[in-house]
Amino acid sequence: MNSRSPDPPEWQIEPAPMNEMARLKGIIDRLRSPGGCPWDLQQTPETLRPFLLEEAHEAAEAISGADPVKICEELGDLLMNIHLQARIAEEEGQFTLEHLAEGISEKLIRRHPHVFGDGEAKDPDAVRRNWDRIKQQEKGEEDRRPATIRPLPASLPALSRADRVGKMVADVGFDWPDVDGALGKVEEELAELKEAIDSGDREAIGHELGDLFFAASSVSRKLDFDGEQTLIDALERFRQRFQEVDAQIDQRRSGSEQKFELEQLEEWYQQGKSQQREPRSSETDENSKVGSDGD
Numbered sequence: 001m002n003s004r005s006p007d008p009p010e011w012q013i014e015p016a017p018m019n020e021m022a023r024l025k026g027i028i029d030r031l032r033s034p035g036g037c038p039w040d041l042q043q044t045p046e047t048l049r050p051f052l053l054e055e056a057h058e059a060a061e062a063i064s065g066a067d068p069v070k071i072c073e074e075l076g077d078l079l080m081n082i083h084l085q086a087r088i089a090e091e092e093g094q095f096t097l098e099h100l101a102e103g104i105s106e107k108l109i110r111r112h113p114h115v116f117g118d119g120e121a122k123d124p125d126a127v128r129r130n131w132d133r134i135k136q137q138e139k140g141e142e143d144r145r146p147a148t149i150r151p152l153p154a155s156l157p158a159l160s161r162a163d164r165v166g167k168m169v170a171d172v173g174f175d176w177p178d179v180d181g182a183l184g185k186v187e188e189e190l191a192e193l194k195e196a197i198d199s200g201d202r203e204a205i206g207h208e209l210g211d212l213f214f215a216a217s218s219v220s221r222k223l224d225f226d227g228e229q230t231l232i233d234a235l236e237r238f239r240q241r242f243q244e245v246d247a248q249i250d251q252r253r254s255g256s257e258q259k260f261e262l263e264q265l266e267e268w269y270q271q272g273k274s275q276q277r278e279p280r281s282s283e284t285d286e287n288s289k290v291g292s293d294g295d
Helices: 020-032 038-042 045-065 068-091 097-110 124-138 158-170 179-199 202-222 227-252 262-275 281-287
Strands: none
Touching: 020 038, 020 068, 045 068, 045 227, 068 097, 158 202, 158 227, 179 202, 202 227, 227 262
16 A cells, blocks of 8 residues: 655645745745636736836835845845746746746846956946946847937836936036036026026926926936935935924814914924934945946
């Protein structure tokens, strides 16, 4: 009599000695298999897109918070989304998770000839220039048109897009030698915005507002800060300071329509500002510095 236990169902996931990446893939496969999760089975790449973006933003926020436990959790959520997208693509006969891993591995080797070949790159700027040059070569003749400003993802936040565009044109020398030039541009655009406001031309006002934002992004770029992150940090500081205003209003409000004078609100806001903890020294500054370009 054969006493061997029957083989477990194909979907059964054993935690050991299976590699954890393979275990995750097995879980995703089970969720998408007949009899799996109704919600997962209903998903398409398009319906999952908002979740992918949300998880990417949550991972970025966790990194800003410098909490390793939270970072690990959020990167795991992002990894799950990637696995799920790859599984759906495999079902459609488009590509597999292995194709995805193979593709990025080959790309990294091609674009790092100074590591995996006989190329040279003495500093991060040289690495980025080589990366962009090789990327353009890979696009083929049709896409190798002389364009300094290359296409960027439509979902990229506007401030991040402005920073990337500024770096692209700086690579061909279209840039100020130092931050003073960028600050001067901010002053110039602010003056033009005031003129547009005086004219009452809303189209002109919109144009000048955009120019002012773009100029401000150049200041952060010249100072080697991530403009997107500095704005996020500023909004969080404002939120924390305004909590004092909310507390004061809550103590005094006698009716839902009660209004307070701006001077009083400003006084409470300044109280919140004075109570706010001072930012961490240079460590906070370093965490806001710009990292290397990707894609």
